[in-house]
Amino acid sequence: xxxxxxSSGFRRFFSDLRRTKVGIVGLSLLIxxxxxxxxxxxxxxxxxxxxxNNLQYWRDNPKAAPPCWAVGNTFKSISVTGGxxxxxxxxxxxxxxxxxxxxxxxxxxxxxxxxxxxIARFNISYSKPTYVYITMERPDGKYISLTGNPESGERTxxxxxxxxxxxxxxxxxxxxxxSYLNNMITIRNYxxxxxxxxxxxxxxxxxxxLTNVAFSTLHQELTPNIINAKNVTYLSGKYxxxxxxxxxxxxxxxxxxxxxxxxxxxxxxxxxxxxRDLWMGLMYGIRWALIxxxxxxxxxxxxxxxxxxxxxxFGGKTDEIMLRTAQVFYSIPVLPILILLAVIFRPxxxxxISMLIIFGWPSTALVTxxxxxxxxxxxxxxxxxxxxxxxSRILFRYILPQVLPYLFASIALSVPGAILTEASLSFLGxxxxxxxxxxxxxxxxxxxxxxxxxxxxxxxPPGLMITIVGMTxxxxxxxxxxxxxxxxxx
Amino acid sequence: MASLGRTIAVQVVSNLAxxxxxxxxxxxxxxxxxxxxxxxxxxxxxxxxxxxxARNPALTPEQKAQLINLYQxxxxxxxxxxxxxxxxxxxxxxxxxxxxLGSSRNVYMGNSASISSQIIFALKxxxxxxxxxxxxxxxxxxxxxxxxxRKPHGIIDSLLSFFAVLSASLxxxxxxxxxxxxxxxxxxxxxxxxxxxxFAIQQLSQAYHSGSITTLSYILEYLRxxxxxxxxxLTTVVLVSIGGWAYIxxxxxxxxxxxxxxxxxxxxxLSERKVLFGHVLRAASPPIVTTAALSLVSSLGGAIISxxxxxxxxxxxxFWIAITNSEPMLIAGNVYVTVLLFIITIIILNILYxxxxxxxxxxxSQQVF
Numbered sequence: 001x002x003x004x005x006x007s008s009g010f011r012r013f014f015s016d017l018r019r020t021k022v023g024i025v026g027l028s029l030l031i032x033x034x035x036x037x038x039x040x041x042x043x044x045x046x047x048x049x050x051x052x053n054n055l056q057y058w059r060d061n062p063k064a065a066p067p068c069w070a071v072g073n074t075f076k077s078i079s080v081t082g083g084x085x086x087x088x089x090x091x092x093x094x095x096x097x098x099x100x101x102x103x104x105x106x107x108x109x110x111x112x113x114x115x116x117x118x119i120a121r122f123n124i125s126y127s128k129p130t131y132v133y134i135t136m137e138r139p140d141g142k143y144i145s146l147t148g149n150p151e152s153g154e155r156t157x158x159x160x161x162x163x164x165x166x167x168x169x170x171x172x173x174x175x176x177x178x179s180y181l182n183n184m185i186t187i188r189n190y191x192x193x194x195x196x197x198x199x200x201x202x203x204x205x206x207x208x209x210l211t212n213v214a215f216s217t218l219h220q221e222l223t224p225n226i227i228n229a230k231n232v233t234y235l236s237g238k239y240x241x242x243x244x245x246x247x248x249x250x251x252x253x254x255x256x257x258x259x260x261x262x263x264x265x266x267x268x269x270x271x272x273x274x275x276r277d278l279w280m281g282l283m284y285g286i287r288w289a290l291i292x293x294x295x296x297x298x299x300x301x302x303x304x305x306x307x308x309x310x311x312x313x314f315g316g317k318t319d320e321i322m323l324r325t326a327q328v329f330y331s332i333p334v335l336p337i338l339i340l341l342a343v344i345f346r347p348x349x350x351x352x353i354s355m356l357i358i359f360g361w362p363s364t365a366l367v368t369x370x371x372x373x374x375x376x377x378x379x380x381x382x383x384x385x386x387x388x389x390x391x392s393r394i395l396f397r398y399i400l401p402q403v404l405p406y407l408f409a410s411i412a413l414s415v416p417g418a419i420l421t422e423a424s425l426s427f428l429g430x431x432x433x434x435x436x437x438x439x440x441x442x443x444x445x446x447x448x449x450x451x452x453x454x455x456x457x458x459x460x461p462p463g464l465m466i467t468i469v470g471m472t473x474x475x476x477x478x479x480x481x482x483x484x485x486x487x488x489x490x
Numbered sequence: 491m492a493s494l495g496r497t498i499a500v501q502v503v504s505n506l507a508x509x510x511x512x513x514x515x516x517x518x519x520x521x522x523x524x525x526x527x528x529x530x531x532x533x534x535x536x537x538x539x540x541x542x543x544a545r546n547p548a549l550t551p552e553q554k555a556q557l558i559n560l561y562q563x564x565x566x567x568x569x570x571x572x573x574x575x576x577x578x579x580x581x582x583x584x585x586x587x588x589x590x591l592g593s594s595r596n597v598y599m600g601n602s603a604s605i606s607s608q609i610i611f612a613l614k615x616x617x618x619x620x621x622x623x624x625x626x627x628x629x630x631x632x633x634x635x636x637x638x639x640r641k642p643h644g645i646i647d648s649l650l651s652f653f654a655v656l657s658a659s660l661x662x663x664x665x666x667x668x669x670x671x672x673x674x675x676x677x678x679x680x681x682x683x684x685x686x687x688x689f690a691i692q693q694l695s696q697a698y699h700s701g702s703i704t705t706l707s708y709i710l711e712y713l714r715x716x717x718x719x720x721x722x723x724l725t726t727v728v729l730v731s732i733g734g735w736a737y738i739x740x741x742x743x744x745x746x747x748x749x750x751x752x753x754x755x756x757x758x759x760l761s762e763r764k765v766l767f768g769h770v771l772r773a774a775s776p777p778i779v780t781t782a783a784l785s786l787v788s789s790l791g792g793a794i795i796s797x798x799x800x801x802x803x804x805x806x807x808x809f810w811i812a813i814t815n816s817e818p819m820l821i822a823g824n825v826y827v828t829v830l831l832f833i834i835t836i837i838i839l840n841i842l843y844x845x846x847x848x849x850x851x852x853x854x855s856q857q858v859f
Contacts, residue, residue: 212603328508332515339813340516340813427661452674457670463664465659467660471656474655
């Protein structure tokens with residue numbers, strides 16, 4: 001009996017909701033967000049979320065890169081994995097002068113802008129001294145030795161570039177070409193001589209300037225004032241970066257794992273300063289926002305609703321005490337106390353949710369109490385009392401169902417507050433560090449000075465998501481409010 | 491009249507009880523907080539002391555150990571880490587309630603380490619920013635709400651409702667970050683941090699006292715400096731709070747418009763203007779005034795995060811500084827002053843309600859809350 005009535009009430013509630021324009025907009029947004037939250041593994045990459053705190057995982061992404069649609073003229077990232085059959089990768093090996101050599105050439109095409117970095121990762125193993133030779137061949141046919149050239153007798157040990165034991169090592173090595181090149185020693189040893197051999201004379205201050213731009217300078221057209229040119233023009237065409245490993249060890253083995261020419265943009269909403277794909281964080285944040293919003297609002301409204309109804313129904317001393325307790329809770333400034341609690345206790349997300357419930361219920365209780373005060377005077381309640389119904393039966397079968405529509409509206413209306421408060425705590429760095437929420441992304445943006453560095457793609461979307469999800473629930477709540485208070489409909 | 495006196499007495503007593511319970515809660519939390527966090531501070535300071543002592547060759551190891559011991563005991567006494575926790579909670583409560591807050595370890599705001607003077611300094615700044623902002627948004631919101639209520643579901647009303655929904659879900663501090671991004675980073679119109687406002691004011695008054703600028707230009711410059719540092723936070727607060735405020739006004743007014751006395755007034759042939767301002771607004775004013783007073787008072791707590799984002803030296807930033815520097819009494823004083831002002835306003839509003847509306851009895855169902 002009660003079940004049937006409950007479900008029909010629910011159906012009426014939804015059909016009422018569908019009749020208003022705001023209700024339709026709110027409901028469809030809610031369904032969209034629920035879908036995105038539930039089907040995240042299909043649209044997103046779960047590994048990205050699992051490795052959110054694992055910065056190693058993100059090191060091959062450009063750091064603090066804007067989204068690709070926002071920057072017209074940038075290099076688009078190219079990457080090859082070892083063993084891939086592609087025209088961008090050439091593998092050679094052989095023996096020369098008693099050395100075994102293995103070389104990988106990574107080719108990328110520059111149209112107007114050069115990449116911001118070239119990253120290469122190898123798996124290497126050797127047990128005798130091993131050396132490395134890196135060259136770059138430009139579209140104009142010029143070669144640049146980026147390490148000591150073995151043909152002129154200069155050998156650069158793997159120690160110098162990769163920091164591994166030069167005599168015997170087995171494992172992964174990785175190089176970021178731009179950070180290797182934008183370095184005074186490399187510039188002095190290899191880049192300045194090459195520029196001079198191409199009739200570019202450099203002033204001392206130009207050499208210092210190179211520490212910021214050496215890598216991109218290598219992609220410029222060779223002109224006498226290459227460093228100080230007003231309008232930088234890059235040489236378009238195929239560039240070939242070759243990594244040669246050579247060793248007297250005949251068992252030298254080198255396998256390319258991945259080579260990337262990094263572009264200056266990334267994905268749909270760019271990356272943060274750790275190279276993390278912000279799109280994944282944004283999409284995954286929906287889940288936590290909904291979990292936080294729903295659990296806090298449902299629990300606190302239900303607790304507050306029952307509390308208020310019980311107080312209002314029993315009246316007298318019970319009511320007085322319950323009312324005063326609720327008022328004490330109501331006058332507590334929530335955010336300062338929450339901040340204090342989050343500092344004292346370990347801020348796990350479930351702690352935060354429980355604290356939000358503890359401070360969230362009084363406002364509902366104060367309203368349902370006055371509703372119960374009116375309802376208990378109705379004749380049907382009196383009739384129920386007369387036939388000897390128990391208090392709990394009257395409360396749960398006669399009074400609470402009357403209050404229920406109001407509770408639905410206030411559940412919807414208190415979701416944004418819960419999401420906002422959690423975001424505020426996370427923004428202060430007091431959120432759960434193990435989960436990805438929008439507040440946390442904004443916290444990291446603030447810590448990295450995103451606003452004063454102009455990383456708008458890092459600041460704008462998370463707040464927008466908080467706003468849109470909040471709006472969804474307010475629209476639904478407003479639609480319910482219109483249904484409940486016909487006065488407003490006028 | 492006896493029942494009136496009783497009503498007021500009940501109001502005052504119950505609100506004061508609420509105040510005491512809140513203070514007890516804060517004290518208990520802070521005593522716990524001190525035990526865990528200040529213990530760590532003491533350990534660090536003792537370690538530093540030990541390192542400094544180790545450089546002194548004149549002392550024997552026993553003397554050093556004794557000195558370290560004394561130093562640790564002195565620190566524990568200074569930070570209030572000795573004694574039984576319940577009596578500590580009690581003493582802290584007494585200290586907070588009597589505003590005997592002592593001094594902080596460092597000077598965070600203003601130029602005195604006394605906690606009360608720092609709170610007064612911060613409160614002054616919060617009043618300058620948030621009181622102004624709330625007043626501005628109350629005035630604009632009132633006008634907007636009334637205008638929208640004249641034609642419910644018209645274009646203005648729909649726009650207002652949308653704006654209200656939008657601003658209810660906007661995080662104020664995020665809007666602040668966007669403001670900084672647009673007006674401080676892209677167009678260098680305003681500063682990114684408001685903290686230096688006092689330095690600028692100080693320089694200005696020095697220039698004035700040395701006689702290099704005239705009184706008129708001093709006043710103009712003074713106002714300009716405040717506005718320069720205040721513009722972004724002020725705009726942010728107004729922008730975010732205006733929509734919700736206008737929406738409340740609109741709802742109250744529309745609710746009153748549906749009542750019979752409005753129809754009577756219209757039937758009498760009064761102009762729509764007279765109906766709105768003479769009848770509707772008068773009937774709608776108690777809830778509007780209440781909400782306005784409450785939002786003015788709760789603005790005194792500042793906005794912790796927005797003030798942190800802008801570096802505005804108000805109550806919110808002071809609270810956050812106190813948290814990050816582990817200053818229990820500063821935290822307590824800050825929260826206490828906010829709650830105290832809030833509760834005093836509530837008491838005044840409740841008493842006013844009793845006078846304004848004779849129907850109210852002691853039932854409590856018709857209180858402000």
